[in-house]
Amino acid sequence: xxxxxxxxxxxxxxxxxxxxxxxxxxREDLELTGTKDGCSAGECGACTVMxxxxxxxxxxxxxxxxxxxxxxxxxxxxxxxxxSEIQAAFARNYAVQCGYCTxxxxxxxxxxxxxxSKPTVAExxxxxxxxxxxxxxxxxxxxxxxxxxxxxxxxxxGGLKYV
Numbered sequence: 641x642x643x644x645x646x647x648x649x650x651x652x653x654x655x656x657x658x659x660x661x662x663x664x665x666x667r668e669d670l671e672l673t674g675t676k677d678g679c680s681a682g683e684c685g686a687c688t689v690m691x692x693x694x695x696x697x698x699x700x701x702x703x704x705x706x707x708x709x710x711x712x713x714x715x716x717x718x719x720x721x722x723x724s725e726i727q728a729a730f731a732r733n734y735a736v737q738c739g740y741c742t743x744x745x746x747x748x749x750x751x752x753x754x755x756x757s758k759p760t761v762a763e764x765x766x767x768x769x770x771x772x773x774x775x776x777x778x779x780x781x782x783x784x785x786x787x788x789x790x791x792x793x794x795x796x797x798g799g800l801k802y803v
Contacts, residue, residue, distance in 0.1 A: 643707035647672070648716035656703040663687045663698035665706070666713060674714035674743045678772070685771030688744035689713050695751035697770070714743035717750075726750055729788035730781070737775035745771045749785055758789050 644653045647670060656665055663680075666672045666689070675698055678686030682700040689698045690712040717724045723731065726746050736742050745768060752759055752767030759767060764785045765778075773781065786792040 641704050641707075643704060645706045645708070646710045648712055658702070658704060660703045661699050662689070662691070662696075662701040662703050662706050662711070665703035666698060666711070672713050672715050676740055676743060678740065678744075683772070684741070685744040685748060685768075686741050688747040688771065690747060690750070693754075695748050712747075714746060717746060725788050726753070726784075729784040733780050733784040733787055735776055735780040735784040741771055741773045741775075745773065745781060749781075749788075752785070753789060758791060759785065761786070 641658055642653070642655050644651060646652075647666070652670060654665075654669060656669070660669075661680075663675060663677055666675050667677065675689055676686035677699065678684035680699050682697040685697065687698040688695050690696075690710075691698075691701065691706065692709050717727055724746075726749050730736050730742065730746065735745075748768050748771050752764065756763055756767075761782055764782050768778070768781060768785075783792065
């Protein structure tokens with residue numbers, strides 16, 4: 641099938657095999673490997689991307705379904721070598737360890753903050769519940785979201801103060 645898709649601001653016109661997922665298309669055809677393949681079953685969130693402005697698991701979307709769509713991956717998050725506010729908050733709050741889940745987590749947090757600019761801890765937990773992280777224990781990720789949403793001061797470990 642022939643498709644046209646905008647990915648990170650660039651238009652790509654390609655022929656894709658009908659059974660290819662959006663994840664496979666991004667990683668293998670476009671060589672955008674920041675989006676990870678963790679489970680291939682929509683359970684871990686490592687492959688989360690924005691499809692027409694909404695967070696989706698790229699492993700659960702056929703590439704053909706993205707025909708005419710806009711896709712944003714983690715590669716578009718940093719601009720001109722500068723981390724996005726979300727990425728910087730993750731770094732300040734030690735919310736990155738092995739890094740495998742980070743791309744998907746950042747995209748899910750982006751979706752959460754689009755829908756709710758000042759989420760509570762319970763809302764943050766709900767917003768990232770589709771993303772598995774085996775390294776951080778989630779507390780640092782929650783602190784990063786509170787930081788980027790302006791609800792804690794500074795993001796220095798051990799000295800966090802709720803605003």
